Structure formats: C-alpha cells, structure tokens
Amino acid sequence: MAAFGLFLPYHKIKSQNTSTKKDTSAQKEISIQKYLKQQSNNSFIHKKLYEWLVVSKDSNISKNEIFAALEKENEKYTNKIIRSIKIKQISPFAKSILDTIGISTSKVGKHLDDLRFETKPSIIKSNLTFKRGEFVNMRKLKDSERILRSLNFITDALIIVEPAIIDTSLVNVLVITQDSYPYGVRLSISGNNAQFGLYSKNALGYGLEVEHKINTQKTEDGRIGLYEHLRWENIYGSFITLDTEFNNTYNSNSQSIGAQKDFFIPEIKYAGGFKISKNFKINHLNKSTGNEYLNNHDHLIQDYWIGRSYLINAENFFNRSNLTILGQTMFSDYYNMVDTLMEFPHYKPNFSIFGSVAFSKRDFYKNQLIYNYGRTEDVPYGFLGSLSFGYNQNDQKNRYYSAAHFSFGKTLIPNKGYLYISSDIQSFFHKGQPEDSRIKLQAKFISSLNRIGVHRLRSFLSASYVNGYHNSYPNYIYINQSNNGLRGYSSHLLKGTQKIVFSNENILFSSKELLGFKMAFFSFFDMAWISNRSKYFNNKPFYSIGGGFRIRNDHLVFNTIQVQLAYFPRIPTDGKEFAHRLTSEQTNSFNQFAPQKPYVDIYK
Template sequence: MCYFSSANAQQKIRIDSLSKTKKSIELPDSTIIISRDTIVFLMDTVIERKQDAKKNGSKFYHAIQRGAYKRKFTKELYKLIFVAPDKMSPTDTLKTERSETAFIIYQGKTIRNIEVRVLEPFGSSLLDTSKVAKTWIERTGNKLHHTSRRGHLKKMLHIEQGDILDAYTLADNERLIRQLNYIKDAYFRVIPVKGSNKYVDLQLWVKDQFSWGANVDLGSRLSTEFEIYSRNLYGLGHEFSNTFHYETDEDQKFGYTGSYTIRNIKRSYIDASFSYENTYEKSVVGISFDRDFETYNTKRAGGFSISKNFRSNKIMDDDPIRNEVPLDFTYSNLWYGRAIKLNSKSLFARRKMFFTGRVAARKFFERPLTTPTLNQFFHNNILYLGGISISKTQFYKSNLIYNFGRTEDIPYGYLAQMNFGYEDREYSHRYYLGFDFQNATYVRKTRSYLFNRIAIGGFFNSRRFEQGSLIAQSKFFSRIRKLGALRFRNFGDLKYTLGIRRFPEEIITINNRYGIRGFKSQEVTGKQKLTLNLETVTFTPYTIGEFKFAYYTFGDLGIIGSNQKHIFKGDYYYGLGFGIRLHNENLVFKTIQLRLAFYPKVPSDFHSAVFRLSGEERPRFNDFNVGQPEVIPYE
C-alpha cells in the first residue's frame, strides 16, 4: 500500500481508496519522489477533478475552438485569449497561502537529516525533476554555469540537524534561500522517517539561475551603460560586476564601475563587498562588511563600511544637492543591533524588539566655502544614532506580482521605529528624533495587498526644529484577473513628501524613481511633492527563447513646489506610457524593459517623448526588516 502526499497540504490519499471513488488525480508536470516507505510527494499544483466535469470543460473548449477557426481573424483572436486546459502552466494554479502552512503538521518533530539538491538552470524543473537539457544550447549553458554548491547553500541555512522543527522557522529559511539573487526558486520537503513518530528528514530543493548576466541601458540621448556580471562565482554566491559608461555630453566620456562581494564568510553570515567607480560623476573606492537580521532567530546584526571619494558632485547618490565644486571626502559607518523575541497571541505571528546603535562620520578635504550659516550641507560631522523597533511579520506565498511565475513571498504585519541621536557638527551640535510606522495587510477576501507608511523626523538645535522630513505613503496591488491566457494585475503608489526647514540648498525632484518614471530635469525642484504612480501589467504565456513577456501601461503624476504653499498650488507634471518587459527566470539577467513615454508638459531641459531600453531590477516588498538606525530620508 502507498500514499500520495501534497508537499504543501501534506494530505494523504490511500491508493486503494481511489478505486472506490469516481475521482481522478492529474499531476501536471509534477515531481514524483518514491522513497523506501512508498510515500509519493507532489507539488501544490495538484488538481483534483471529477471525470464528468473534465469532459464537460473539454467539450466547451473544443466547441469554441471549432467556431473560432472558421475565420482567420477569429482564429488569431482565439489563440490570443484561450489556452487549452491541458496547456496551462502549473504556476497559474499556485494559490496564495501562508508560508508555514506546508509544515504545520510536523511542528515539534526532530530534524534527523538535511539534504540539499540543486537543479541546473536549463532543462530541469522543480515541477518535474526528470526533465534534462536536450538542446546543444541548454547543455552548453549548464557547462558554463557555476552550479551552487550544496555545502554553500546548507551553510546559508539557520537550522541544523538535531533541531526541533518549527514551521515558521522552516518557512523563514525557505524564503531566505529563495531570495538569493542567483536562485530561481526553492522549497523544503519534509519526509517522515519510517517507523518513527519523532524524526523527520528535510530535503531542500533549489533551482539555479544561470550565473552570468549582461545589461545595457540606452536612452533617447546618446548615453549608454553596459554591464556584465556574475552573481554566483564558483557556486559560492560571490558576485562580480563590471559596468562601462559612455556619456557624449560630458568632459569625461568613458567611465567604469566595478564591485566584488563575498557571501557568508566562514558561516558568520557576514558579507564583504569591495567597490570602485570612476565616472564623470565621481571617483570613489569603498569596502563594507554587513550581517543582517535575516531570520526570526537571528539575535545579532551589524556592519562596517568606509569609502574615499576623490571626486564627486554629490555626497550620496540620493542627496538633493548637486555641487559645482568637486567634492573630496571620506565617509565611515559602524552599526550594531540586538534582537529580543516577544510573545504573540497568534501561534505563527512572530514579534521582535530591536535595539540598534550607529556612528557615522564624514570628513571633507575639498568642498565649497563654508561658514556657520553657509553651505551647512557640507559641514564636517559625526552622527550618533540609537533606535528602538518593534516588528511583527508573516508571509504569504504567491506569484505573478513582481516576477513572471516564480514563487514570491508577500510580507504582512507592521514595523514601529523610534530613532534618536546626537550630531556633532563642525560649527555646532544638535539632536535628532524620528518616528516611522509601516503596516501591510493582505486582504484574503479580495486577494489584494495594501501597504501604508507614515514617518516624521528632524533635528533640534539650540534655537529650533530644522532639516525635518515628513513622509506619507500608500501602495497596493490588486488580485490577479484572468482573460483566457492573459493575467492582469493593477499597481498603485501614492506618496507625499514635505521638507520642514531644510537648508536653503536642499531640494527634491520628481525625476525618474523619485516621482515620474523617465522624467529628468534640473529645473523642476521644490521643497514638497505629491506623486501618484499607476500601472497595469498583463502577464502573457508567450515566450521567445524562454523569455516571458509582460505588457504594461502606466500613468505618473507629480506635483511639486514650495513648502510655504498648499501642495495643490504647486506645479503639475505627468507622464503616460507603455512598454514590454521580458524576463527569463533561468537567468540572472535583469528584466529587459522597452518603454515609450509621453510627457505633455515639460520644462525646457527635457523632451516630450522618451524611448528607453534598459535592464531593471524588479521591485521588492517592504518586508519590515530592521537594519541600522536611519534619519528619515528627504527624497
């Protein structure tokens, strides 16, 4: 006698009982592993249907097909909208569920053994591990690829043999591996040990992405970037990136940016990064070491970084001030954090309190002329910050949100932070206080997601409150909707930023990721802004060389002006556009994006229509991770 068991629901169905029913079980592209105890494990895309229902659905489908194929136009329209029932991708049936659901029934058992199995990027599939690379291109790609070492992945886990299985912790580790930027997907299988009610074995199944990638960024103006990189050198997760820049309108036309990252040094969970950049904007070299609060059980985190800027027109990439005088300065940063678990009424709702501290120093060697009241943004300073945070986080699993079919982890919960500190400045000193509250809700009834944030912070000197920031933001994405073979999802982001007694030289913009995508102007600046970004994405089943297609349309609105007037009395700008995104989940390549945008109202230093071909990193969720204490940004 043997049993069928779902890897998620883990519900067993006796085979001898199937003969007594009129139901059948379809296994679309499912992995089947038969162990000694004759348990068969299936993916969570198992579909159970009655034979009669299946026949009726097939008859209906073929009836529409016969009618549509009578004319050429309706035939093409039919192919666009309808997909045969047996042709649907298994990812289309992935239901949104809580991350720990698959492991709850094993809660409290002892982990006897942990095994890691890695699949190559081409040919193989987590849904059907019997698949192999068949074409010459696939086999060659697998040979050029650095397969993730099983020992490396095992060391990345925060669980060991002999630990008591905790459903939330196991889901946490599964998510950690899945988020590595050289892994396509990953999941745990829990296998009961034959003859024991106490022990279980774990199998971590991982699908690699091809480790080498390239990216080109080409705009309407002749400004080009070409990048080549590897995100998994030697199969150890080391990253090596090289970017070559070309700017026709700048004195320094050619530039280079390079970086190298070593992951998880001696299983300390510390990553080391080295970077170098020499472009028309800056010349800088830096090194950093970081350890994050990766899982619920991580107690300590911290980091150290130091950089030397030999030439730069900005202090930081997101600073609002672009300086005419080349800056020469050093920047160093050190932080440490400790986490304490808190009790929660919900069994799988994990709450933690964090205590963090940070010291950051900036020393200028070349800068504009400064006095106590002139160019205060360029004063030498040392900032001491402390933070107290409370977070509660859980995750749902779904797909077709920011990616093209791979499993995505949707965080929900809240994060409340209070940061405070002291800044020792060149001509004075002052104190800092900031509050930040974030909340995310996954509405199961409508299967939509809503994220809200409110944050305010600033400095107090002997006279007044200054250099303050206020941020209010709401983001959402809708449930997935179907139209034949197509899948639709809507996205929205509404954000308001206010600067409170900022320095005279400080401004904000609505350029590109700070407001209207593709928009770029040095003339459009202000002290407060309101932006609205709307987007509709259409995921398609079409592929070219394993690259999946998604079409999107967008509308962006930006209002910007002085903080002395009501925001709606500011200047209005907006952009409308559409584009195509292509992505191959087997590659570490960034998502290829072709975008055409129109801007009905433009300043004198910008165009009304802009075409852009670029590679983009897909957005990530605000996952309520706590890091070093920060000043509320003004951007």
C-alpha cells in the same frame, strides 16, 4: 505514499535502465509519465504534479496550490527528529522547481549548463535554519525556504519531509533548490550614452557576485567609464553581506566598501554593519545641470551601526514579534568646497550619534506575478514602529535629533490585493528651534491577479508626499525618474523642497514564452507637483503618460530588459515632449518590516 517518495523511486526507475546507456529524452519522459500516472491514483500530491508536469503545460493547477499541499504534508512530521538532510539541485533550465524528475533540457540548455558552476551544497546547507538531530519545526522550514529564495543566485527553493523507513520516529529532509543561471549582461541606451556590462551572481558556485561595466560617455579625464562591483551575500549562513564598489563614469566618481547583517528572521539577536564611501567631485556636472548644490562634492562618509533584538513569544497576536534597541554613529568630511558652501555647517566635519527603539512583527505568504514573472515571491505582512533620538556636532553648532517611523502591510481579504502604508517624521533641533525637518508619507496598493483570456493583469497604485523644511543649507529634491518621480524624465532642473507624486501602472503578463523568456506589457500614468512653498496646488502638475514592454527570464540573473516610451502633456524644464528608453531594470522588492539603523535619509 508521502510526498518525499516522489523523488526517490525515480532513481530506482533510472537505475533499472543502466544497461541502456543511450536513453533518449522521449523514453525518459514516457517512464516519468507512467510512474506519475500510477501514483496519482493514490496521492493528491502526485495527482497535482502529474497534472502540472505531464498532462498540460497550460494546466489550471497553480504552483501555489501544489506548494500548499506539500506544506500540509510537512506539518504531519512536526516534532519528529531529523535523521538526514539531503540536497537536490535543479537545472536553471527546468520548467520549474517541481520538475525534479530529471526531464532532459534542450541541447542549448545542456551546453550552457556545462559552462556554469553549480552552487556548492555547503553553501545551501549553511543557509538553513535547522540542523540534523533537531526536531522538525515548520517555522524553520518556511524561513529556510525564504532565505534560499532571497539569494541572488537561487531561483526557487522547496523543502520536503519524509519519514525514515528504518524508524518512523525519524525523518529525512530533502532541500530542493533551483539555481539561477549565473552569467548576465547589462545594457542601457539613453540619448548619447550607452552602458554595457558583464557579471556573474554565483562565481565558482560560492555565491560571489562580480560585475564589470563600461560606459561610452567618457569621464572628466577623457577615459572610458568603468564600474566594478563585488558582493558576497549571506556569507556561509552568517546573514553578513559584504559589498564593495568602484565607480568612475561620466556622472559619478566614487568608491565604497561595507558589510551588513540584517534582522532577516526574528530569531536573530545581533545585527549591524558599516559603510565607508568616498566621492570625488565632477566639475562638468554642475554646469550641465545648472544646479550648484547637487550632491557632487569631494567627501568621505563613514557609517557604523549595531542592534540587539529581543524575541517575544506569546500566545496571542504578538507571538514572534521583536523589541529591538539600536545604535549608530556617523562621520562626514567634505573637502575642496567653494566659498559659498563653506559657510554651511553641513559641509564641515560632522560627528553624529543616534539611538532607537523599535517594535516589529512580520510574516510572509507566497505569491506570483508581482515583481517577477512566475517564480515564487515571499510577500511580507506585519508592522514596524520605531522612535529615534540623537546628537550632531560640528565646529559651528551642536544639535539634537528625534524621529518616528511607522509602517504596516497586509493582504486585503478576500483576495482583494495588498496594501502598504508608511509614515516618517524627523528633525534636528538647535537651541530649541527645528532644523532640517522632514516628513515622508507613502501608500502603495497592489491589486489581485486578474484573468484576461489566457493572460494575467495586475495593477499598481502609489502615492507619496515628501516635505523638507527649516533647511540649514540648500538641499533639494527632484521629480525625475531616478528620484521616484516622472518616468522618462531625467533632468535635475525641476527641483524643490516639497513634492507629491501619484503613480499608476498596469502590467499584462503574457502567457507566451520563448526559451524561458516571458514578456509583460505595461502602461503608466504619473502626476507630480514640485514646490518650494506649501501651496502645491497653486502650481500646475507635471504628467508622464506612456507604456512599453519588459522581457525577463526568472531562471537567469539578467535584469529585466525594458523598452519604455513616455509622453509629457506639459513639457518639463530641460525635457522633451517624448522620451524613450531602453534599459536593464532591477527587480523591485518589498519592505520587510525588519528593524533598521536609527538614521536613514528619507529626503528623496
């Protein structure tokens, strides 16, 4: 029996019992067990599902193994014509997307389910790369799964193909999605500042993200801090995302609006976007940080870009690679500047135009327990190389620009982890002399998943080098936590133009869970140098050592709740020996090797 058959007979089982309206969840579960056990004798897929869903919650059968078996079944129907596309949605409180047979959730889960809007089927269909009447194409099936999983309001997605009963030259396609529970809370407590926010990632079932957050530290005019955010991702399958923000808090006062379409899949021909952002100076910030040149000014910045990609189909390694041509223009205006800054060209009205040529290739494989706690993660591998050029103009001088980027990521075989390396170099030129030159080198390693009893352990290593030289105005980088530096350190007083950061983190994913919430324990070690000179190692490094735990439910849109304690053997400027943080952390993501706009600020 084909895999798709698993999802149809149960409706028959269920319909046979319509005369008994008060079925208990136990009765349903017995009928499900009986059905799967019968089918497991004839089908590898049913056998795996039986072991996964029924035999034991601690079964050694991995979800990836089941997905691989279902994918193999789908390949049998390549080039068959799609007769129909059906959507099946799974409760956010089901154990996994494989729990498609309707096992009852808890009473609490049912009540919470009643409060949400289920994703509209039209939204799900609009995110598919195939249509009714087309031939089955495995690449399109995989891309569609990945697109659905990338949406903030979808936990997981699975696509299964079944031959049509009336004509075996036709097939039916079942798209199974598991919504994330859309409502969430943000909480952050650090020092004398507390933030609390409410949001929905799937308002009215249309994939709209709406957030409202308050900040107890009052703004400069004595009001409670407010943050408002509206985001609409991949609008009706167009790959266009709209994003707008309003932020008026103790340390930020800004507004922005933008829209962007990325080269999310190689077949996209055109992409582009814009962002308009306005910032208002906060006078007390420079006093509290002691940094006159912190990017805290009244300014308006406009950024527009567009790109055209050409798909390369070849019978070799470069099949499904892309050659992409991109263009970008930027406008920046600064207002009410102090006299000491007015002399720098950077703070005068600037017009810039950039162009680039990029060559890229990428693909994905599925994995788990990397940045999430059990949901399917699409891990990219491939490469991206680009050359950029441009022109910058203001009323003091004109400058030319050039840059280069290369990055690649790959799995280390056999099962030895994942490696990512990237390099960037960029510079402006005025009368043949370099200005505002930048170099950035990065390396990241993610280990394979190791067993520690019934738990799982994964290690993360990273190293980064950032150098800014020939600066035409005072411009600094930092080694605090928000600038990819020392965890637990928040001050801007440690600044420079060059830095090196080494980081190690070990995460133990616990096998235990409560109401879908899973816990992970972590330890970390960070080491950083910051300097205004090239001789880093003449300066002593700063260290951050510590650990903590994180709590997350992949079926909810809550950010990860993190409790962190850091110890500083060498106390940094404006720091303490120990620092503790209770925060709501966003999930990290992979670099996708997709072509990007020609100019991106790498000096961070």
